[in-house]
Amino acid sequence: MSRSPAPTIPDEPPPPTLIDTSQVPPATGDEGDPRPAPPPAELTGRFGELHLLSDTHEARVYRTTLDGEPVVLKIYHRPSRDRAEVYAALREVTSPYVVRPTEAAPDASPPYEVSEFVPGGDLRRLTARHGGRLPAPVVLAIARQCAEALNDLHRNLVKHRDIKPDNILVRQADPVVIALADFGVARGGDRLPGTGVASVRLASHRSGTVPYMSPQAVAGLVSTDDDWWSLGITLAELALGRHPVGSDAADPAHPDRRPPRIGDSAYVDHLVRHAPIRLTAITDPLLRVLCQGLLRYDSERRWKYREVTACLDGDPPPLEPDPAGEAGVRPLMFHGHPCRTPRELAIVLSLSWDAAVAWVGQHDEELTEWLGLFPGAGRPAPEHRHPDPDVALLHLLVALNPSGQLRYRGFEMTADHLPVICRRAVKGFGDYERVVADLWRHRLLPVLARGHGGGGLDVADETWRHLDARWRSLRSRLRGSGAPVERLGPEVMRAETLRLACERDRHAELRRLLAPDLRDLARTRVPVPWFTSLRADTDPVEALAAHLLAEAALEYAYKRLEQWRAYLADRRTDALNDWLDRTQRSTALGWAAVAVGVPAVAWVVALTVSDLIGMASTAALAQSWLWAALCVLVIAATEIPFATWVGRDYHPAHSLAADIIGVLGRLARPVRGRRLASLAVVVAAALVLGAALSLLPVVLPAAAIAAHLVWFVIRVRRRPDRSRSAGHTGERSTA
Numbered sequence: 173m174s175r176s177p178a179p180t181i182p183d184e185p186p187p188p189t190l191i192d193t194s195q196v197p198p199a200t201g202d203e204g205d206p207r208p209a210p211p212p213a214e215l216t217g218r219f220g221e222l223h224l225l226s227d228t229h230e231a232r233v234y235r236t237t238l239d240g241e242p243v244v245l246k247i248y249h250r251p252s253r254d255r256a257e258v259y260a261a262l263r264e265v266t267s268p269y270v271v272r273p274t275e276a277a278p279d280a281s282p283p284y285e286v287s288e289f290v291p292g293g294d295l296r297r298l299t300a301r302h303g304g305r306l307p308a309p310v311v312l313a314i315a316r317q318c319a320e321a322l323n324d325l326h327r328n329l330v331k332h333r334d335i336k337p338d339n340i341l342v343r344q345a346d347p348v349v350i351a352l353a354d355f356g357v358a359r360g361g362d363r364l365p366g367t368g369v370a371s372v373r374l375a376s377h378r379s380g381t382v383p384y385m386s387p388q389a390v391a392g393l394v395s396t397d398d399d400w401w402s403l404g405i406t407l408a409e410l411a412l413g414r415h416p417v418g419s420d421a422a423d424p425a426h427p428d429r430r431p432p433r434i435g436d437s438a439y440v441d442h443l444v445r446h447a448p449i450r451l452t453a454i455t456d457p458l459l460r461v462l463c464q465g466l467l468r469y470d471s472e473r474r475w476k477y478r479e480v481t482a483c484l485d486g487d488p489p490p491l492e493p494d495p496a497g498e499a500g501v502r503p504l505m506f507h508g509h510p511c512r513t514p515r516e517l518a519i520v521l522s523l524s525w526d527a528a529v530a531w532v533g534q535h536d537e538e539l540t541e542w543l544g545l546f547p548g549a550g551r552p553a554p555e556h557r558h559p560d561p562d563v564a565l566l567h568l569l570v571a572l573n574p575s576g577q578l579r580y581r582g583f584e585m586t587a588d589h590l591p592v593i594c595r596r597a598v599k600g601f602g603d604y605e606r607v608v609a610d611l612w613r614h615r616l617l618p619v620l621a622r623g624h625g626g627g628g629l630d631v632a633d634e635t636w637r638h639l640d641a642r643w644r645s646l647r648s649r650l651r652g653s654g655a656p657v658e659r660l661g662p663e664v665m666r667a668e669t670l671r672l673a674c675e676r677d678r679h680a681e682l683r684r685l686l687a688p689d690l691r692d693l694a695r696t697r698v699p700v701p702w703f704t705s706l707r708a709d710t711d712p713v714e715a716l717a718a719h720l721l722a723e724a725a726l727e728y729a730y731k732r733l734e735q736w737r738a739y740l741a742d743r744r745t746d747a748l749n750d751w752l753d754r755t756q757r758s759t760a761l762g763w764a765a766v767a768v769g770v771p772a773v774a775w776v777v778a779l780t781v782s783d784l785i786g787m788a789s790t791a792a793l794a795q796s797w798l799w800a801a802l803c804v805l806v807i808a809a810t811e812i813p814f815a816t817w818v819g820r821d822y823h824p825a826h827s828l829a830a831d832i833i834g835v836l837g838r839l840a841r842p843v844r845g846r847r848l849a850s851l852a853v854v855v856a857a858a859l860v861l862g863a864a865l866s867l868l869p870v871v872l873p874a875a876a877i878a879a880h881l882v883w884f885v886i887r888v889r890r891r892p893d894r895s896r897s898a899g900h901t902g903e904r905s906t907a
Contacts, residue, residue: 215284219245230356235289242289243274248356251283257360258330259285267324269317271341271353290351292342295410299337305413308456310348314340315407315462316484321352322403323477326396331359333394334380335402337409359394382436383415387443388471391509393519397471400480404466411454411463417442443469444503444510461488470513504542506531514549518573521565525582529561532568543572563614570622578623581607585620587628587674594671598664608667612636635673642713643669650717653702656724660717668720672712679712682719689722698729698736756820763822763830764815768808775800775873782869792869799873806877810884831883 216222220237222245227233234245248255255278262272275286292298295314299306306314318340325332332339332355339354357379380389386401408416415434434442442449449467454460462483465475479489503510504517507527511517521528532539536554543549551571558564566580578585581603583593597604611617617633620626643665650657672678686708693700703725708715779796815822864872 215247215280215282216245219243238286242291244287244289246285246287246356248283248285251278251281254359255283258355258358261328261330261360262355264328265324265330267321269321269349269351270324271351273355287353290341290343290353292345295337295340295342295350295406298342298345298348299410299413303413306410308411308454308459311407311410311459312456312462312484313348314350314410315403315459315480317350318352318403318406319477319480319484321350322396322399325352326399326477329360330355331394331396332399332402333357333359333389334384335399335406336381336384337406340406383417383434383439385439386471386474387469387510387512388516390440390443391503391511391516391520393509393516395471397474397476400466400474400476401468401471404463407459407466408449408451408454408463411456411459416449416451416463416467446503446512458483458486458488461491464491465489470515472515502542504539514543514546514572515576518569518576521572522569522577522579523582525562525565525579529565532565533561558614560610560614562610563616566616566619570619574622575624577625578620580610580616580620583607584625585617585623585629586625587632588625590629590632590674591671591678594667594674597667605663605667608670609663611670612640612666632670632673636670639669639672639713640666642711643717646713646717650702650721653705655702655721657721659724660720664720668716669713672716679715682712682715683708686715686719686722689719689726692726693722693729696726696729696733698732700725700729752820757816760815760819760822761812764811767811768804771807771876772804775804778864796869796873799870799877803873803877803880807880810880814884814888 216236218238219234222234222236225233225235225244229249231246231248234247236243236245238245255276259273259276259278262270265272271287271290273285273287277284295306302310318335322332322335332352334354334357335352339352341351341353343349343351380398380402382390384402384405386398388395389398389401405416417434417439446469451460451463451467454463462475462480465479465483465488468474473492475483475489482489503512505511506517506520507524509520511520521532540551543551549572551568558567562581566578569576569578583589583604593604593607597608611633615633617636618630621629621633647657647660675681693703703718703721706714706718708718779793779800782796783793
């Protein structure tokens, strides 16, 4: 009985302690079964009858029709954050040897993809039809087409991660034409600066099919190098009729049955022991050399597209020694990741920085002993190691992998990535602030310049320190002119000047960002001398200072503008008040004259009545005339200056005339509208006043004078406070 087919290990959700996660945990249906029920009707309703092709832990695959054309519908059991990135990259792939999805919905529920249906089956079925193994010319043709497919994928930063005979479909059997399919566990990636190579990632769990994984993939590293190892295993299996690490032969009597395979544990153990992969049974010398080049333990010495095509063209490159593949060189384990070479160890350590710092301190002797197995891979002596553990780890990484891509505290250190780190440091993210501070304090950029993609970092460090010195000089000058330089802390300016040193177009960008602020400042017409003295057009440091202090300059200008507008408003208000006082002063004086005339008439009438009734003596009457005249004079001497001073506000709020009119109006209210009654009241009032004046010829006018003076003082106290308004204007003027 044949064994079950080699399963593709999906990306299971890792435990919380692992390093990196890229999958979302499955949405479970029935308890204990993470896979969902059959596809929902709203999805399958667009398709014809479904024929199940495979059902794995990753997905269910159906053969069906769409618009009358045969297609393959793949429905995933769980979403993945990486599939959208892979689908976007696959749209740029043009190789005819790649099966690209014609429709993909990575964010749907459930996620699915649609691709063309290739009726020729896969290479495993083709191998079975040829008696268990393929002729060397056919395998070499497959190798060339797979190399073209991988080159196109890798150029677009797609790592397939599951190259095996089951995922290589046959478009045409004679001559053979293949198509690389199934990107369920594929990953996208970032490109290394200045190269076409995708960067290396560290995965916390294995993804793919274990017996086809490279040693680095088994260790958890994810890179395009893994696909070339998997291709080597696949080509060797096609040529041998069995897995190159196994010993069982295929069963040609049962072409529908897949050949036996080596167990996952045995395969991993074979790689961990660095046991050689024996290829002597491959009789074709060119195919044997090709498989030997692809199956190099050391990924740096492993053949890629250039070497593979050269070999297929009949000019194979020489095979360099593969120290990582020598038996007896035990791997060094780092948190479950077996590392076979110093380069692999450097990559794993740099991708797990915090854990690496602690691990190096705990395994110092073991690390030193292991590195002794590799000539030239020493490390600094303990007395020469840096006291800061992060910096010490960086120097260790340089010693382990001098030409590799260097990181610091987990961040890629290239001229392209540094501006991003600086921007986040300016925003106050703690990790980024510490990285910038360490780069400055320990002068790390020249060290990082030795690594891959670090070209120019040593020059950037020199420029950075020159710009920092220029800023410190400019800060002293600005502080003396009143600029708020305290807003620009040293951490912010270190990050900003580093960004200025790394970005070639940063000065021009600063001038563009500054232009709207300069226009706004010009519209205020308020001079800000310390700001306008900055030479932003010619000096990048002064342009940076102007950009960072533009907000403070505008705040100052707007504040001064508001103060000036308030001052002008007060001046206009005072001028208007003065004009109104001048134009309405005559009216106020008229009402003052009324206030003098009414009492004068009243005294004349009263004295006349007193004289007619003959109750007072001539001497008393003379005294009454004198005191009445004095009363009128006092009223005139107080009302006329008061009216002149108060101006337009004199009447009716402060005038004596208004008070007299009000009193008379209230007294006349009972007889209003009746003429005879009103006349009688007036005559009676005159008689009463005349009689009172006859009896009290001095007391009555003196009492009137006293009452008027008291009422005058009260009105003066409640007059409009012009002096306060004038004082407010003075304060604005001073400001």
